[in-house]
Amino acid sequence: MATALLVGFGIAATAFFGRAGIVAFRRYRGGTNAIGKAFYKGGFEQKMTRREAALILETTERGLTREIIRKKHRQLMLLNHPDRGGSPYLATKVNEAKELLEKTS
Template identity: 60%
Template sequence: MASAILLGIGIAASAAVGKIGIDAFKKYRNINGSVKNFVKGGFEPKMSRTEAIQILSLNSRGLTRQKVKTAHRRLMLANHPDRGGSAYVASKVNEAKGLLDADRSIRGFSSWAIPPSRPVQKIPSVLEAVESMKQYSLNCPRQ
């Protein structure tokens, strides 16, 4: 009885391993014929936001500054001309990062060119300053 149960578990495990192996092989060899990784056509004359996101291999949903920076670094390490990469590809990666850096709709926007906005502080008038000094002097204990 116990040997029949073990035999059944062994057959089920080998079937699961076989299925995982076949799926991995199909994915590796792309047997199903779909081309999901490539977009038809070349580059646009002026780079768009969509094209920049595609060049950096990002998703437009949940796009953050840190993701742009990480993707740019990863691609530049792989395609830098000093390391045998293509100068054209490196220029397109830099152009994509520059375009997305200038995009204010991305969360975590920060740029060297545009300082962050600060709340406007109200400057007190002379009368308000004198009044606040009087209040301060009344509330301070004398020594």
């Protein structure tokens, strides 16, 4: 009886510390701090910056071309357009991001 209890406790401890080790390793490598995707955990800024516009369009700030900006804009607008059930506010932000990046590219 005691052996079964110790084995069960050992398995539970291994699972717990194994998961903690994975999370710590991913943090060390610069990845997510939990298992899964990393998400931007902030809201919108008062005045949109180039960094925020790139985050909205899911691109990097470097190496942007008009073609990439238009492609990303189109993808996001197909998902977020108000006529298709999307949010008017998010559609506005996507359009604003496209305009800002095209103006500064």
